Amino acid sequence: MAPDDLRALLPFMILAASPVAVILAIAFYRGHALSFIISIAGLLISFGSLFYSFRYAPRAVTPLLIIDRYSLFFTGLILLATLAVSLISFGYLENRSYRRGEYYALLLSAALGASTLVASSHFASFFLGLEILSLSLYAMVAYTRGSRFSLEAAFKYLVLASVSSAFLLFGMALIYSYAGTMELAGLALVSRAGPSVFATAGLAMMLVGIGFKLALAPFHMWTPDVYEGAPAPVSAFVATVSKGAVFALLVRYFSAFSLHDYPYLFWVLAGISILSMLIGNLLALLQNNVKRILAYSSISQLGYLLVAFLASGPQSFAAVSYYLASYFVAMLGSFGIVAVLAGPRGELVNLEDYQGLVWNRPWLAGIFTGMLLSLAGLPLTAGFIAKFYIVSAGVQAGQWALVLVLAASSVIGLFYYVRVIAAMYSKRLEAVPYGEVPVGGGIAVAVLTVALLWLGIWPSTLIGIIQRMIYGN
Amino acid sequence: MTLGLIILILIAGGVLAWALGRVNEVLARAVSLLAIFVDLILTISLLAGGEFRISGGGAFVDQLKMPWIPQLGISLHFGADGLSLLLLLLTMLLGIVSVLVSWREITERVGFFHFNLLLVLAGIAGVFTALDLFLFYFFWELMLIPMYFLIAVWGHEKRVYASIKFFIFTQAGGLLMLLSILGLFYLHGQDTGVYTFDYFSLVGTRMPYAVSFWLMLGFLAGFLVKVPAVPVHSWLPDAHTEAPTAGSVVLAGLLLKTGAYGLIRFVVPFFPDASAAFAPVGMALGVAGIIYGAVLAFGQTDMKRLIANSSISHMGFVILGIYAWNTLALQGAVIQMLCHGISTGMLFVIAGALQDRLHTREMARMGGLWDAAPALSGVALFFAMASLGLPGLGNFVAEFLVLMGTFRSDMVYSVLASTGFVLSTIYSLSFVSRVFHGRRPEGLALADLSPREGAVSLVMIALILWIGLYPQPILRVSGAALKEIELGAAGRQMAETAVPLLPEASNGAR
Numbered sequence: 001m002a003p004d005d006l007r008a009l010l011p012f013m014i015l016a017a018s019p020v021a022v023i024l025a026i027a028f029y030r031g032h033a034l035s036f037i038i039s040i041a042g043l044l045i046s047f048g049s050l051f052y053s054f055r056y057a058p059r060a061v062t063p064l065l066i067i068d069r070y071s072l073f074f075t076g077l078i079l080l081a082t083l084a085v086s087l088i089s090f091g092y093l094e095n096r097s098y099r100r101g102e103y104y105a106l107l108l109s110a111a112l113g114a115s116t117l118v119a120s121s122h123f124a125s126f127f128l129g130l131e132i133l134s135l136s137l138y139a140m141v142a143y144t145r146g147s148r149f150s151l152e153a154a155f156k157y158l159v160l161a162s163v164s165s166a167f168l169l170f171g172m173a174l175i176y177s178y179a180g181t182m183e184l185a186g187l188a189l190v191s192r193a194g195p196s197v198f199a200t201a202g203l204a205m206m207l208v209g210i211g212f213k214l215a216l217a218p219f220h221m222w223t224p225d226v227y228e229g230a231p232a233p234v235s236a237f238v239a240t241v242s243k244g245a246v247f248a249l250l251v252r253y254f255s256a257f258s259l260h261d262y263p264y265l266f267w268v269l270a271g272i273s274i275l276s277m278l279i280g281n282l283l284a285l286l287q288n289n290v291k292r293i294l295a296y297s298s299i300s301q302l303g304y305l306l307v308a309f310l311a312s313g314p315q316s317f318a319a320v321s322y323y324l325a326s327y328f329v330a331m332l333g334s335f336g337i338v339a340v341l342a343g344p345r346g347e348l349v350n351l352e353d354y355q356g357l358v359w360n361r362p363w364l365a366g367i368f369t370g371m372l373l374s375l376a377g378l379p380l381t382a383g384f385i386a387k388f389y390i391v392s393a394g395v396q397a398g399q400w401a402l403v404l405v406l407a408a409s410s411v412i413g414l415f416y417y418v419r420v421i422a423a424m425y426s427k428r429l430e431a432v433p434y435g436e437v438p439v440g441g442g443i444a445v446a447v448l449t450v451a452l453l454w455l456g457i458w459p460s461t462l463i464g465i466i467q468r469m470i471y472g473n
Numbered sequence: 474m475t476l477g478l479i480i481l482i483l484i485a486g487g488v489l490a491w492a493l494g495r496v497n498e499v500l501a502r503a504v505s506l507l508a509i510f511v512d513l514i515l516t517i518s519l520l521a522g523g524e525f526r527i528s529g530g531g532a533f534v535d536q537l538k539m540p541w542i543p544q545l546g547i548s549l550h551f552g553a554d555g556l557s558l559l560l561l562l563l564t565m566l567l568g569i570v571s572v573l574v575s576w577r578e579i580t581e582r583v584g585f586f587h588f589n590l591l592l593v594l595a596g597i598a599g600v601f602t603a604l605d606l607f608l609f610y611f612f613w614e615l616m617l618i619p620m621y622f623l624i625a626v627w628g629h630e631k632r633v634y635a636s637i638k639f640f641i642f643t644q645a646g647g648l649l650m651l652l653s654i655l656g657l658f659y660l661h662g663q664d665t666g667v668y669t670f671d672y673f674s675l676v677g678t679r680m681p682y683a684v685s686f687w688l689m690l691g692f693l694a695g696f697l698v699k700v701p702a703v704p705v706h707s708w709l710p711d712a713h714t715e716a717p718t719a720g721s722v723v724l725a726g727l728l729l730k731t732g733a734y735g736l737i738r739f740v741v742p743f744f745p746d747a748s749a750a751f752a753p754v755g756m757a758l759g760v761a762g763i764i765y766g767a768v769l770a771f772g773q774t775d776m777k778r779l780i781a782n783s784s785i786s787h788m789g790f791v792i793l794g795i796y797a798w799n800t801l802a803l804q805g806a807v808i809q810m811l812c813h814g815i816s817t818g819m820l821f822v823i824a825g826a827l828q829d830r831l832h833t834r835e836m837a838r839m840g841g842l843w844d845a846a847p848a849l850s851g852v853a854l855f856f857a858m859a860s861l862g863l864p865g866l867g868n869f870v871a872e873f874l875v876l877m878g879t880f881r882s883d884m885v886y887s888v889l890a891s892t893g894f895v896l897s898t899i900y901s902l903s904f905v906s907r908v909f910h911g912r913r914p915e916g917l918a919l920a921d922l923s924p925r926e927g928a929v930s931l932v933m934i935a936l937i938l939w940i941g942l943y944p945q946p947i948l949r950v951s952g953a954a955l956k957e958i959e960l961g962a963a964g965r966q967m968a969e970t971a972v973p974l975l976p977e978a979s980n981g982a983r
Contacts, residue, residue, distance in 0.1 A: 379614045385542075388607075388651070392545070395655040407648040414644050415637065418621070422633050425626050460542045467544055 001062070008056040008067040010049045011075060012115060018042025019108040026101045035101035036090050036440075039108055040083065047079045063183050064125040069469040071119035074248045077325060078118065081241050082111040084332045084444045089233040091438020092339045096144060103143055110136035110237065114245035118252075123172045123182035126249065130168070130213070133242060134161050140237070141230040147346075153229025160212060160222045168209030174202030184253065203265060213246045216306070217275035220299045224287075227295035232347055235291060236335030239298045240328045247302070251309060251320055269310055270402060276303030277409040284416045289349050293416055294334055297375055300413055301327055307406055308390040311397035314470050319386075319393040321466045326374065326382035326455055333371035333448040337364055340441040341434055348434070354420065356428025364437065365424045367449045374452055376417040377410060382455030475519055476551040476602045477537045479512045479561070480595050487591030494584015505587040506572045509594065513565035520558050520950065534558075536604070546658070546669040550605040555954035556737065556807060559947065560601045560730055563814045566936075567726040568594045571719035573929050574822050578718055578829055579627060586627060589619035593723055600731045606654045606670040609739075610647070613695070613731070617643055620728065623720040624712060635708075635715035642708040646698035653691025657743065660684065676742050689744040689751065696740065699732030700788050702758045703765050710769075713781035714834070718825025721777065725784050726818035730810045733791045737806070741798065742958055748798075755796030756879065756886045762789025764889070767896035771903065776827065776834045779904055780820045783860060786893060787813045787868075793890055794875035800955060802878025807951045809871035812940055816859040816868055819933050823853045826926060827908070830919040836904070841913030846921040850909040852930040859937050861901040862894050867940030 006013070021042065022035050050072050058068035065071075086107060093100045113132030120126045138161070142154030176182055178198035211219040227235040280300025287293045305327075308319040341348050341364065348354070358365035374383030387410070394403040455462060486508025494501035519535055536552035553561065571590055579586050596616025603609035617640060625636035654670070661678040662668035669675070680688070698705045709729075713721050741748045748755075766785030773779040787809065794806030826849060827842075828834050843850040859866040862873075872894065880887040922930065940947060 373618065378618055379611050380618075384611070384614065389545075391651060392655050392658075395652060396659050400652075403652060407645075407652060411641060411645045411648060414641055418637050418640055422625055422637065425622065426633070460540075460544060463542060463544045 004056050005059065005061045008053045008059045009061055009065070010053050011046045011072075011079075012065075012112070012119070014042060014046040014049055015079070015108065015112045015115060018046070019105040019112070022101065022105040022108065026105075030099075030101055032090070032093065032100040035104045036086065039086050039104040042108060043079050043083045043086065043111070047076060047083075050076050050079075060121065064122045065116070065119045066121040066184075067119060070248075070252065071115075073321065073465070073469050074118035074245065074324075075115040077328060078111055078114045078241050078245060081244070081328050081332060082107060082237070084336070084448060085233050085237045085241070087440040087444035088236065088332075088336045088339045089231075090440040092231065092233050092342060092441065094438060095342065095344045103140070106136045106140050106143075107237070110140065111241065114241050117245040118248045120249060121184040121252075123176070126253075127165075127169065127172070130165065130246070133245065134165070137161075137234070137238060137242060140234045141226060143234065144231050147229070149229035150231065151229075153226045156222050156229075157226045164209045164212030164219070166209075167205050167212070171202045171205030171207075171209060174198050174205065176202075178202065187253075200262065200265070203262065204268070207265075207268070210246060210250055211272065214243055214250070214302050215295075215299055216272050216302055217279040217299060218272075220276065220279065223299060224283075224292040224295040227298075228289060228291045228349070232291070232335050232339035232342060235294075236332050236339070239294070239331045239335065243298070243302065244324050244328060247305060247309075247320070247324065251317065254309075255312070266310065269306060270399075273303045273306035273310065273402060274405050276300060276306065277405055278303075278412075281409045281413040281416075284413065287416070288351050290338060290351065290354065290420060291335075291347075291349050293420065294331070294338075297413065297416075298331060300409060301331075301375065303409075304387070304390055304406055307399070307402045308393045310402065311393040311399060313393075313397065315396055316393045317470050318463070318466050319389040321469070322389050322459070322463060323386040325462060326386035326452075329382055329448050329451050329455065330371045330374040333367065333445055333452065334375070336441060336445045336448065337368040337371065340364065340437055340445060343434060351420065351423050354423045355426055357424040359428050360434060361437070364445070367445050368424065369421050370449055370452055372417045372420055374456070376414050380453065380456050382452050382459070384456055385459045386455075474537055475515050475535050476553055477549070479515050480551075480598050480602075482508050482512055482515075483591045483595035483598060487588040487595070490591065491584040491588035494582070494587065498580075498583040501584045501587050502572060502576060505591055506569065508591060509565055509568040509572065512598075513562070513569065516558060516561045516565055519553065520562065533604070541605075541608070545607075546662075546667075546671075547607040548605050548669075548671065549608060550671060551599075551602045551608075552604045553602050554957065555950035555952070556734070556958075557601045557954075559807065559811060559951055560734060561598060563730070563811055564594060564597050564601065564727055567722055567814060567818050570818060570822065570929055570933070571722050573925055574722065574825060575717070575719045576925060577923075578825060582626065586623070589622045590719060590723070592616075592619040593623065594727075597723075597727050597731060601734060604672040606658070606672065606675065606739075608670070609672075610651055610654055613650075614644075614647055616728065616731070617647075620720070620724070623723070624716045627717040628715040628720065629717075630715070631711070632715045635711040639708045639712040642698055642705065646695040646705070649691045650695030653688040653695075656684075656688050656691070660688075672739075678743070682746060685744045686747040686750070689740060689747040692735070692740050692743070693751075696732040696735040697758070697792075699735070700729055700792060701732070701762075701785065702792060703761045703785070703789075706762070706766075706785050709785060710778050710781040713784070713821070714775060714777040718821060718828075721781075721821040721825070722818040725781070725821060726814035729784060729788055730814060733788070733795065733806065733810055736792070736795050737803070737955075737958060741795070748796075752796045752798065753883070756793055756883060759789045759791075759793030759796060760886050760889045762786065762792060763893040764789075764896065767893060767900060771896070771900040774836055776824045776836050776839075776904070776908065777821065778834075779836075779900065780817060780824060783820075783897065783900060784813070784817055786897060787817065787860070790872050790875045790890065790893065793879055793886065797875070797879040797882040797886075798959075799878050799881060800952070800959065801881070802875050803955045803959070804948055804951060805871050805874025805876075805878055807955065808867065808940065808944060808947065809875060811947070812859065812867035812871050812937060815933050815937055816856045816866075819856045819930065820853070820860065822926070822929065823849065823856065826922070827919070831917065836907045838914060839908045839917070840911040841909070842917075842919065843909045845913065845917070845919050848922045848927060849919075852922065852934070853909065854905055855934055856937075857901040857905050859941075861897045865938070865941045867937045867944070870941055870944050 060066050113129045116129030138158050144150045215223040280296045284296035308316050374381035377383045377387035490501040490504045533552035533554050538550045541547050541549045596612045599612030621640045770779050770782035791806045794802040859868050862869045
């Protein structure tokens with residue numbers, strides 16, 4: 001390994017060191033604040049070192065990892081999202097008397113797994129990253145183990161994620177048997193030779209595995225239960241970092257395979273996209289639990305993302321990247337509000353708990369409104385530009401059917417976002433025991449709101465960064 | 474520059490009103506009033522300073538253009554011609570009315586109310602002045618959210634239902650319009666290599682007829698829902714009825730106009746051939762709206778629902794005038810937009826005043842109010858007369874021009890539409906007689922107009938009289954803009970199918 005390889009890997013190494021530091025610190029002194037500070041410091045230093053390793057990009061570090069602008073961009077996104085989740089988690093865990101320190105070790109290693117995914121250029125690193133991420137998440141979902149829902153969610157997640165991993169592994173094996181390589185670069189070369197049964201079967205099985213991780217319909221069944229049962233900050237992490245990393249990887253891997261050589265693969269993905277958009281939005285209408293609504297919303301959002309993904313081409317890359325950033329902000333913010341509102345007696349998740357929120361907690365209600373409007377794609381928020389970008393990519397590729405379904409289903413989706421908003425602005429029924437707003441969570445949602453508005457009103461900065469990432473200048 | 478300033482003042486005023494509302498409610502109202510008033514002055518100064526002649530480069534005054542999202546070909550491009558400025562003037566006038574009528578009616582969350590009100594006005598002002606299609610769509614969507622809040626928070630009994638219905642109807646139309654905007658954007662880009670959302674670049678984009686027809690339908694979905702045309706009008710009675718008075722005034726007076734404005738500014742210039750083919754259907758939609766809206770209005774027992782349904786009828790004239798597409802009819806449509814904004818807006822003010830005093834909108838529980846409140850009743854009678862098209866008042870000029878223009882394009886539609894005069898007389902007079910004449914129910918007492926309401930009414934009465942008796946200045950301002958639009962992309966096609974253009978529209982008006 002050349003020294004430059006190590007320099008390029010610096011953010012990842014810092015990120016890998018920080019959970020170790022947290023665990024070692026716990027061995028000497030068990031303190032919530034200490035673990036929290038170490039993890040924040042680790043994330044910030046790692047984020048800072050991204051700019052340092054940027055100078056050595058693009059660079060293939062061993063056959064396993066590739067450090068290029070793309071992976072650095074998404075690693076940055078993951079680090080910032082993890083930072084937000086840590087801030088939200090701190091206040092949330094303060095209210096609960098569990099052993100709190102280890103949570104940050106799990107969170108950091110999950111972030112490490114996610115960043116490995118976005119930098120992976122090999123099936124081995126792909127699978128390793130995914131397992132690091134998933135194993136940490138099993139424990140995180142079950143972290144409030146006093147709650148039955150939390151345990152149920154963790155078990156569901158454990159079983160289904162393991163099955164999906166099995167699918168993924170089998171798919172990888174089939175593709176390996178066809179291509180004789182597990183490297184991305186090799187796959188791209190081999191795929192030009194034309195489609196084959198092994199490759200198709202392998203791709204299909206990998207798709208099933210990835211579909212589970214992304215909670216795309218019809219592999220979405222676990223999502224609402226897990227999001228509902230997991231602690232709100234963990235739900236935020238699962239909905240954003242875990243999905244975002246897998247999606248970024250999906251884009252990287254499948255851009256190696258030309259979708260035009262596999263027309264039925266295209267149609268399968270289009271079908272999955274349409275199903276996700278419709279099922280996500282329609283089933284959300286029936287929910288009365290804010291976390292479940294957000295879960296179904298995330299299913300449909302991933303469906304929208306697939307529309308841009310299927311458009312392929314540079315415009316689609318840019319749209320996917322922008323959409324993921326804006327989706328991260330809005331989802332983290334929404335779950336952040338749920339976490340911030342959670343009192344010592346538990347989370348407030350029923351729609352009735354949000355009745356008249358605006359009269360009690362006007363700032364939080366305003367922020368939540370902004371986040372929901374962004375998910376619905378209305379102006380002044382990041383979601384507006386993001387949805388515009390996605391539709392634009394779809395129209396450019398001439399995929400009118402997908403785009404029309406997107407438009408129709410987002411009108412359906414509007415209904416349940418507005419339902420939550422309407423509840424918040426309706427007359428208060430009775431006093432709801434809202435907890436004190438914790439400082440960390442408060443700061444996190446405030447910063448997320450600023451990001452939301454900034455991306456919605458002045459998007460050219462981020463678009464510029466994304467375009468430099470894609471066109472590389 | 475001024476146009477950007479107008480929108481900025483509204484937004485800043487709204488934020489300031491929200492902040493001050495937590496300290497002092499009167500301060501929030503005063504700040505809102507001041508902000509809109511400053512904008513009114515700015516608009517008038519633009520109107521006074523502009524030279525509304527037909528010029529080569531476009532009749533637009535005060536263009537402002539700066540990059541916004543250059544990577545996607547989006548810029549902050551504002552500009553106003555006579556049409557935009559007249560509608561901007563209406564926006565500010567009705568904005569002031571809205572603040573004034575809310576003075577007593579709104580007592581909860583005053584700051585937030587005025588924030589929403591000013592944000593709607595900013596959105597509407599943006600729609601009337603945006604010359605970049607993305608910017609236009611941005612403002613188009615922007616005005617929905619605060620309007621939603623105005624209905625959902627301060628509305629009447631069925632506010633949640635009405636507000637969600639309004640939101641979903643307009644969003645559905647808006648998204649289809651977005652698809653068409655993007656389609657147009659890429660067609661133009663592929664044709665010329667320049668990817669831009671700029672209005673002047675996109676006008677005259679070459680495309681196959683079938684494509685242009687589909688794209689036009691997308692735009693129509695957005696605009697016809699807003700106007701509203703008959704099959705997609707059902708959100709309107711609910712939203713207007715459940716909204717607080719200021720919300721009804723803004724909805725009826727301004728929001729409906731954005732749809733009509735879109736038809737004139739975008740649909741016909743972008744797709745002249747397809748629009749010419751669509752014109753008979755468009756005129757049929759207009760006539761259907763005129764008759765159906767009037768019949769619906771007559772059947773109502775709720776005062777605000779009656780006024781709301783009469784809006785459908787009046788806006789039918791606007792659609793008819795636009796699709797007749799000659800100078801006379803277009804002039805009529807524009808005057809109708811202004812007069813309907815004022816007269817229906819004021820009828821909603823009256824209805825709001827009555828509801829505030831009587832706590833009901835049911836006309837069955839009213840009657841004989843004339844003795845108790847002569848000034849209020851007199852004002853109501855005046856605007857009912859305006860609404861039924863009494864000669865000498867603005868609405869008559871408008872509807873008469875539309876009918877004359879339509880007569881030249883298609884006699885049948887003109888004859889059918891003229892029944893609207895009779896029908897509107899029936900429902901307007903029945904409204905007056907049910908509410909103000911007859912026997913007053915036992916124990917029904919009410920205060921007459923307050924000085925504030927009286928002052929608003931007087932100004933609006935003066936405006937309607939002015940338009941009715943001497944519409945020439947307005948015709949001159951809008952004439953140049955309309956001619957420019959006609960002569961632009963649309964002129965070549967529509968002029969062949971329709972009648973030759975009149976040299977001076979105003980000759981026919983007097």
